[in-house]
Amino acid sequence: MSAWHVVRVPDPGRLGASSAEGVLGVQGLPEAVARIGLRPGDPVFVRPDGMVDVDLLDFVRSKEFRNLERKPKRNYATDTRQFYERIRKETKGIPESEIRLRKTVTQLKKTIANQRAEIEELRQLIRNLTLASAVLIQTNTPQEPSAPTSGNVVQLRPPTT
Structure with missing residues (x-):
């Protein structure tokens, strides 16, 4: 062209029916x-x-x-x-400065899109880590002692692995 x-x-x-290949x-x-x-x-x-x-x-x-x-x-x-x-x-074509500018704009738009995707990924990771932390805290809370302890005995938590 x-x-x-x-x-x-x-x-x-007037757009017509879309074919399978578009x-x-x-x-x-x-x-x-x-x-x-x-x-x-x-x-x-x-x-x-x-x-x-x-x-x-x-x-x-x-x-x-x-x-x-x-x-x-x-x-x-x-x-x-x-x-x-x-x-x-x-001008016998597109000026070199416009070509460079368009290339820079295109690269910046790609960078912005990548950064937005990365931010969304990080948000999802934070949500998952928060949920995992809540589950770990819930499962690692000490159980109520089944038998009363005497005054000078300190109850120890079971070891976690």
């Missing part, structure tokens, strides 16, 4: 579209390298863009595509 493209999210009835590698396309927060008529900007532009996708899902009617959304998408295409032609 050598140019910017705009793909619009079709109306629900559409463009996505199984359950209507659910996937709804899960990422896109609505019918929303544009999706595809860069010349074939990847969806995440920054423009975030703008499409923004409150400001959501409040627009369908025709202004279409006009905005067309103008944006033409703008990016003109920039690409005039």
